[in-house]
Amino acid sequence: MNPYEEMVSDAFANTESAFDQRSEEEPNPEAKMFYDILDAAKQPIYDGCKEGLSKLSLAARLMSLKTDYNLSQNCMDSIAQMMQEYLPEGNHSPKSYYDIKKLMRSLGLPYHKIDVCQDNCMIFWKETEKEEYCLFCKKDRFRPKQKFGQKRIAHRQMFYLPIANRLKRLYQSRNTAKDMRWHADHLEKDGEMCHPSDGEAWKHFHKVHPDFASQPRNVYLGLCTDGFNPFGMSGHNYSLWPVILTPYNLPPEMCMKQEFMFLTILVPGPNHPKRSLDIFLQPLIEELKDLWVNGVEAYDISTKENFLLKAVLMWTISDFPAYGMLSGWTTHGRLACPYCLDQTEAFWLKNGKKTSWFDCHRCFLPVDHSYRRNKKKFKKGRVVDDSPSKILTGEELFNEVNYLPKTVDCGGNHGRLQGYGKTHNWHKQSILWELPYWKDLELRHNLDVMHTEKNFLDNIINTLLNVQGKTKDNIKSRLDLQEHCNRKELHLTADGKAPIPIFRLQPEAKAVFLRWLHEDVKFSDGYSSSLSNCVDLVGTKLTGMKSHDCHVLMQRLLPVAFAELLDKSVHEALSSKFSAFI
Helix, strand or coil: CCHHHHHHHHHHHCCCCHHHHCCCCCCCHHHHHHHHHHHHHCCECCCCCCCCCEHHHHHHHHHHHHHHHCCCHHHHHHHHHHHHHHCCCCCCCCCCHHHHHHHHHCCCCCCEEEEECCCCCCECCHHHCCCCECCCCCCECECCCCCCCCCCCECEEEEECCCHHHHHHHHHCCCCCCHHHHHHHCCCCCCCCCCHHHCHHHHHHHHHCHHHHCCCCCEEEEEEECCECCCCCCCCCCCEEEEEEEECCCCHHHHCCHHHCEEEEEECCCCCCHHHHHHHHHHHHHHHHHHHHCCEEEEECCCCEEEEECEEEEEEEECHHHHHHHHCECCCCCCCCCCCCCCCCCEEECCCCEEECCCCCHHHCCCCCHHHHCCCCCECCCCCCCCCCCCCCHHHHHHHHCCCCCHHHHCCCCCCCCCECCCECECCCCHHHHCCCHHHCCCCEEECHHHHHHHHHHHHHHHHCCCCCCCCCCHHHHHHHHHHECCHHHCCCCCCCCCCCCCCCCHHHHHHHHHHHHHHCCCCCCCCCCHHHHEECCCCEECCCCHHHHHHHHHHHHHHHHHHHCCHHHHHHHHHHHHCCC
16 A cells, blocks of 8 residues: 555544444544545445455545656546446446545545745735735736636645644544654653654743643644755756645654655745745644644544644754745855854855855863864964853844844845844744744754755765865865965965865775775665766766765765775764764
8 A cells, every 4th residue: 555545544444433432432523524434435346346445545546646647637537437437337436536536625634725926925815815916016816818708827826735634633543643642651761862852942842831741642743845846857947845744743763754744835836935935834824823822623533532632833844045944044144154143253265255164163162172272273373262152042032033024024025134144144034933932942943964964975075086166175275275274285385286185085096985886885775875876987976966875975884985095084084074963
């Protein structure tokens, strides 16, 4: 059974005539209607068919085929009609794609299409649902009609899939109802974190909101988003942004399974949403506020109880660019660090024409650490006596952003804020601050370590292999090095040549390393991609590595490979850096 079919039909397959099992409390009307639909759909497709082949399972399978192979509606109608003809007379198979959608829609997992301004200024939703022009750019909402009587079609649409119904399904299914309380029932081992509920951020939230924490069936959510090109490497420029919510009540082995990653918003392409992401988050934020304040009535089949289900968004997970879109703090430029804010020691490289954060981290060392007084191995002549920047509390951050304009109020066209790039990097007040509890969270945004690993490894590998155009060791970097560092062995010579550094692989070592990856490195199926496909022996470089490939290469292979190929001091330094990502 494929994941899509299993997710839709798991409640039905494990209900075991739920009404016969009930002994404590009747399901609420909505849950009862859901079980009635499942029982009705349990009927076999035809008399004498194989057990388990029901009308529901067939509809789920057909919907999965349409999604997997991108089949048209006419193709689905033809398949349904062919099955009607070939199955025994009086069968219950759907007669058309419309019947399939009708059955699946009756399960109570709806989606909403919301019209969007051509320039992402606004969505036509709630009070603006009947508007025909954008309130900000004045562009038309609908395409011109091609003929009389034609239905009006919007230029762009987003999809919103409400989260409350899917959270209730987790308690209506025997497969997941009991596991939804795992976060509160499991025993924490001293000094060992096996689940987010063992972390400081989770415990801090419980201290601030003990009423919410006292109900173990309340749901804790994480939000992640990133853009992708659905056309792959075809060269067609297109940016599609899904927003995914994951419930963290479940045990670790279930949290990251595909069926528990709920697609909630699909931001349409082809253009990058940039700072307009908040425009598309409005329906989700509205529902999350309601789930926090009012909750929804749900039925727990594992305990045969009705209860009030509430939910909280604990944090977001993204790469660094999306971090800026979600938080409102731009993550590039001299003030890019959202930790240091304006208390940064970053500086401009005159020759490289970019911002550098070299030697900005000694302030985190113990006060008596010898590195703080070292004037040679870091920026020449510099001693660090400063302590690290103070982490602002949620209340302090809220007071700082409270005066900032909101994207949804001005269509994202508020212009550059005064002091931007000099005293701060705020470009908006994030819509996430509308959540009543957002300022109480200790950890609001997380960086996706896989993205960070890939960026880090690409720069390291290209520098070690001296890949032209991609290495960070070039003439401009040597000139900047000469200005800021006391590394005379790396300074340009009198005739303008750059000495070969000890961290660059020699031609023989480079060939050995690449042949080893190409011919000798093998992994079990599913552990990693075939790294041999990423090795370019002619160009002596690595290409086309995915994030997980970079993770495997960094954590499992490079500490072994470089032990013999690089100087000991370089190998130890790189190995300690690689281990920092574990």
